[in-house]
Amino acid sequence: MAKMHVSTTVNGEPTEFLCEPQQTILDVLRDELRLTGSKEGCSTGDCGACSVTMDGRLVCSCLVLGAEAEGHEIETIEGMADGDTLHPLQQKFLERAALQCGICTPGFLIAAKSLLERNPNPSETEVRYWLAGNLCRCTGYDKIIRAVLECAADMRGASA
Amino acid sequence: MTMTSETKDYKWVGTSPVRPDGNDKVTGRAMFGADLMLPGMLVGKVLRSPHAHATIKSIDTSKAEALPGVKAVITSDDVEDMESAWVAAGELQLNYRDLSYNVMANGKVLYDGHAVAAVAATSSAIANAALDLIDVDYEVLPHVIDVEEALEPDAPILHDDMFTEGVTPTPDKPSNVFKEFDIALGDVEAGFAKADLIIERKFKSAPVHQGYLEPHAAVASFGEDGQAELWCCTQGHFSVRAYCAKLLGMDIADLRVTASEIGGGFGGKTTVYLEPVALMLSRKAGKPVRAVMTREDVFRASGPTSGATSWVKVGVTNDGKIVAGEAIFKYQAGAFAGSPIGPGCMCAYAPYDIENVKVKGYDVVTNRPKVAAYRAPGAPISEHAVESVLDEISKKLGMDPIELREKNAAREGTQAAYGPKFGPIGFADTLAAAKAHPHYSAPLGPNQGRGVASGFWFNIGGSSSATVNVNEDGTLALATGSPDIGGSRASMAIMAAETLGIDATDVRPIVADTASIAYTFLTGGSRVTFATGMAVIEASKKIALELRERAAKTWDISVDAVVWEDGKATPAGANAGEFEPLSLADLAAKMNQTGGPISTAVSLNAEGAGPGFGTHICDVEVDRETGAVKILRYTAVQDCGQAIHKAYVEGQIQGGAVQGIGWALNEEYIYNDEGRLENAGFLDYRIPVASDLPMIDTVIVEVANPNHPYGVRGVGEVPIIPPMGTVANAIDSAIGIRMTELPMSPPKVLAALDNGS
Numbered sequence: 001m002a003k004m005h006v007s008t009t010v011n012g013e014p015t016e017f018l019c020e021p022q023q024t025i026l027d028v029l030r031d032e033l034r035l036t037g038s039k040e041g042c043s044t045g046d047c048g049a050c051s052v053t054m055d056g057r058l059v060c061s062c063l064v065l066g067a068e069a070e071g072h073e074i075e076t077i078e079g080m081a082d083g084d085t086l087h088p089l090q091q092k093f094l095e096r097a098a099l100q101c102g103i104c105t106p107g108f109l110i111a112a113k114s115l116l117e118r119n120p121n122p123s124e125t126e127v128r129y130w131l132a133g134n135l136c137r138c139t140g141y142d143k144i145i146r147a148v149l150e151c152a153a154d155m156r157g158a159s160a
Numbered sequence: 161m162t163m164t165s166e167t168k169d170y171k172w173v174g175t176s177p178v179r180p181d182g183n184d185k186v187t188g189r190a191m192f193g194a195d196l197m198l199p200g201m202l203v204g205k206v207l208r209s210p211h212a213h214a215t216i217k218s219i220d221t222s223k224a225e226a227l228p229g230v231k232a233v234i235t236s237d238d239v240e241d242m243e244s245a246w247v248a249a250g251e252l253q254l255n256y257r258d259l260s261y262n263v264m265a266n267g268k269v270l271y272d273g274h275a276v277a278a279v280a281a282t283s284s285a286i287a288n289a290a291l292d293l294i295d296v297d298y299e300v301l302p303h304v305i306d307v308e309e310a311l312e313p314d315a316p317i318l319h320d321d322m323f324t325e326g327v328t329p330t331p332d333k334p335s336n337v338f339k340e341f342d343i344a345l346g347d348v349e350a351g352f353a354k355a356d357l358i359i360e361r362k363f364k365s366a367p368v369h370q371g372y373l374e375p376h377a378a379v380a381s382f383g384e385d386g387q388a389e390l391w392c393c394t395q396g397h398f399s400v401r402a403y404c405a406k407l408l409g410m411d412i413a414d415l416r417v418t419a420s421e422i423g424g425g426f427g428g429k430t431t432v433y434l435e436p437v438a439l440m441l442s443r444k445a446g447k448p449v450r451a452v453m454t455r456e457d458v459f460r461a462s463g464p465t466s467g468a469t470s471w472v473k474v475g476v477t478n479d480g481k482i483v484a485g486e487a488i489f490k491y492q493a494g495a496f497a498g499s500p501i502g503p504g505c506m507c508a509y510a511p512y513d514i515e516n517v518k519v520k521g522y523d524v525v526t527n528r529p530k531v532a533a534y535r536a537p538g539a540p541i542s543e544h545a546v547e548s549v550l551d552e553i554s555k556k557l558g559m560d561p562i563e564l565r566e567k568n569a570a571r572e573g574t575q576a577a578y579g580p581k582f583g584p585i586g587f588a589d590t591l592a593a594a595k596a597h598p599h600y601s602a603p604l605g606p607n608q609g610r611g612v613a614s615g616f617w618f619n620i621g622g623s624s625s626a627t628v629n630v631n632e633d634g635t636l637a638l639a640t641g642s643p644d645i646g647g648s649r650a651s652m653a654i655m656a657a658e659t660l661g662i663d664a665t666d667v668r669p670i671v672a673d674t675a676s677i678a679y680t681f682l683t684g685g686s687r688v689t690f691a692t693g694m695a696v697i698e699a700s701k702k703i704a705l706e707l708r709e710r711a712a713k714t715w716d717i718s719v720d721a722v723v724w725e726d727g728k729a730t731p732a733g734a735n736a737g738e739f740e741p742l743s744l745a746d747l748a749a750k751m752n753q754t755g756g757p758i759s760t761a762v763s764l765n766a767e768g769a770g771p772g773f774g775t776h777i778c779d780v781e782v783d784r785e786t787g788a789v790k791i792l793r794y795t796a797v798q799d800c801g802q803a804i805h806k807a808y809v810e811g812q813i814q815g816g817a818v819q820g821i822g823w824a825l826n827e828e829y830i831y832n833d834e835g836r837l838e839n840a841g842f843l844d845y846r847i848p849v850a851s852d853l854p855m856i857d858t859v860i861v862e863v864a865n866p867n868h869p870y871g872v873r874g875v876g877e878v879p880i881i882p883p884m885g886t887v888a889n890a891i892d893s894a895i896g897i898r899m900t901e902l903p904m905s906p907p908k909v910l911a912a913l914d915n916g917s
Contacts (some may be wrong), residue, residue: 008397009805014337020283020285022285027284030195031197033626034197034817036187036188036192036195037187037188037189037196038188039192039423040194040375040452041373041374041375041455041842042841042842043455044455044841044842044843046453046455046841046843047373047641047842049373076188077187078187078188080187080188081187084215086183086186086187090187091188093186094178094179094183094186096807097176097255097805097807097808097810097811098180098188099185100424100645100646100647100812100815101183101372101421101422101423101424101425101645101646102185102186102190102421102423102424102807103192103372103373103374103421103424104179104373104423105185105186106186106188109186111617118762122780124853128447128850128851129850129851129854131581132634132849132850132851132852133849134519134850135373135374135539135842135847135849136850137370137371137372137373137424137426137815137847138424138646138811138815138817139780139814139815139818140811140814140815140816140817140819140848140853140856141818141848141849141850141853142811142814142853142855142856143807143810143811143814144850145850146855151320153192156331
């Protein structure tokens with residue numbers, strides 16, 4: 001089957017790729033664009049390890065076709081740091097040991113960033129429900145939730 | 161919170177610096193199993209059995225082979241038949257013929273998901289199309305899923321050559337029991353005769369999967385000269401090398417295995433599935449091959465741990481002294497022999513000082529995937545049963561459950577039923593810390609209850625290797641052979657820094673491949689911080705000695721007149737002479753003039769692992785309308801000997817406790833009447849999510865292991881043991897009903913409420 005030509009924007013860079021009709025954005029990111037920071041944990045939208053944003057909206061990239069990226073802006077974990085400066089969430093995850101094996105970490109960071117953009121002052125319950133679509137088997141979530149809450153407080157302080 | 165029995169003056173040990181591999185993991189740069197791409201790489205995929213038990217009459221791969229883009233197809237015809245031989249594999253034993261038959265079914269398929277063929281093709285779509293073109297002619301056989309049904313006299317037999325071991329005389333008919341296992345101490349009949357109260361109960365626990373977020377993945381590249389490289393996510397790349405070399409008939413020297421970053425393992429990545437298949441495909445195709453499991457494959461064909469039935473009988477006197485403990489455990493091993501029944505039986509009563517103990521275990525094969533190690537293999541199942549009965553006893557006696565455990569707790573000098581006399585252990589300290597914790601006396605509301613349970617794991621040592629190279633600027637390159645599954649590079653850097661008196665940030669730790677460092681046993685059994693840590697400490701001490709020699713040479717004095725303190729060589733005293741101290745950086749800058757590069761390698765077999773104990777407290781609320789159990793508050797207390805990286809020790813405890821909560825409340829394998837797994841995905845196999853849980857409080861108790869320079873015991877296994885008992889005991893406190901079947905999911909709790917039993 002002929003491949004499809006798609007023009008999109010990935011992490012701010014105009015990007016073109018060819019993909020098979022059945023390939024997901026996750027397949028394209030990983031296998032065609034070699035951006036392997038987004039992980040495949042399930043391919044059914046249950047684990048959140050492939051979380052990216054599409055025009056600012058949080059999606060599981062395993063549930064969106066590559067062809068659907070046409071004309072849209074995709075943000076992945078590779079675009080989260082600003083040059084050599086980590087995003088405050090990335091820094092906080094490091095400082096608070098909010099990762100163990102690290103396979104779920106890109107998805108959690110993208111999802112948490114998306115939460116704080118919408119709600120800079122979430123309660124613990126709001127953080128837990130927003131991140132309920134991101135599975136972590138190592139940490140029991142405790143340090144992840146604390147890192148997000150603490151980072152939110154820091155970011156509010158910085159912008160006040 | 162940390163409670164230590166002595167004051168220690170450490171600079172780095174017990175702190176929580178940012179992990180050295182952390183940056184790559186928050187930026188997406190870290191390379192996991194499926195992230196490597198080689199030029200010309202093919203996609204490898206595996207065809208799996210849709211039947212629980214069937215004879216393979218024939219496999220026709222001709223149509224798949226003819227499909228353009230298909231470069232190799234393999235079946236059991238491509239796998240050399242092995243003789244039956246048992247070797248150590250972590251806490252478990254492993255049989256090469258079974259391993260080979262599990263990697264690729266030979267003659268029969270034994271479970272839904274069993275691999276029967278594999279292809280390598282130029283694209284994922286072509287590989288999938290090729291799998292569809294492979295024609296397997298099955299003759300379906302009767303199957304057995306349940307462990308008790310597998311023991312029935314007329315049960316379908318999985319292996320015609322399985323004659324139960326451990327019984328005399330050896331049976332003349334095959335069965336599904338691979339082995340019987342016995343432990344005895346004292347005389348249980350005499351013990352029960354002295355008891356004022358005897359309680360016996362039956363329990364059932366569902367098989368649960370390790371649930372690592374990263375599916376198994378391997379990239380193999382086989383050269384024309386017979387040498388191969390393998391990249392894979394594994395807890396033990398030396399084990400992978402040994403297993404794959406054996407299955408492919410290679411010299412070990414011809415196979416180099418690199419452990420990628422690993423996205424969780426919990427014991428499940430201590431064996432091989434795809435690794436030898438990828439190598440065989442690469443050998444046949446003459447190109448690199450990457451094979452990655454789907455999540456469905458992971459559930460159907462890897463892990464899980466055993467499901468089991470348990471029977472426990474405990475006798476106590478009215479003052480709460482346990483006089484006898486008896487138990488029978490039947491663990492299902494999956495399709496091939498080798499459940500963790502041994503450690504299950506050994507751990508059952510290990511936390512307690514009991515004169516009379518009798519435990520019997522059965523290792524039972526069923527038409528399910530072969531079980532793999534899962535965090536403290538075997539222990540959570542048996543200890544859940546015993547801890548539940550102890551709770552019932554404490555309630556019958558009207559005795560506080562912690563007081564009951566304190567009365568019977570194993571202490572230094574206690575003879576454990578499984579063999580050894582304990583050295584210094586911290587079980588009683590965990591009980592005291594739990595009793596003193598504010599959680600234990602906090603008020604509870606209606607339909608709420610509190611539970612307590614404890615857990616024991618041996619912790620293990622074993623073979624480990626480390627190398628330390630001093631860089632020209634005085635920083636250190638530290639390599640070990642232990643895959644890092646939860647932050648061990650950070651703890652290795654801390655131990656090297658503490659030993660040498662330098663900054664942990666000046667140590668760059670890596671996990672070396674199998675050609676770059678000496679043999680190291682796999683990451684598991686809570687052994688790495690203890691055993692590999694010992695190798696790192698010994699190597700650091702050797703570096704310190706070498707640095708003293710270089711300083712002695714510089715000053716032209718005896719090495720005995722030089723001490724190494726605070727990261728500097730200093731004259732030992734006034735008699736040694738007056739010299740300005742030389743730092744590691746000073747000595748490193750001149751090392752090529754004072755004798756050449758400074759480096760060392762240490763390999764050792766660490767003995768003297770310190771047993772670990774934990775005690776957990778949990779508050780639940782039971783919804784009487786739905787049967788749902790909400791975890792309101794959770795506190796985990798554990799003796800870790802010494803926390804090296806404190807935050808990652810807390811993380812291990814929190815993560816283990818939550819896996820245990822999933823085991824207690826949600827997780828189970830569901831098979832239909834045809835023996836097919838019906839919930840092979842995260843939507844239907846429900847691991848705990850963030851909104852299910854409260855924060856998990858931890859209390860680290862530190863009763864030093866005298867056999868480790870910093871007192872390390874190990875931490876990863878113990879925390880998964882107490883939760884099932886803790887949650888069951890809390891539910892009983894909330895609604896007055898003893899749940900005896902795991903998981904205690906809403907339908908089961910609701911049914912129990914409706915029955916009032």
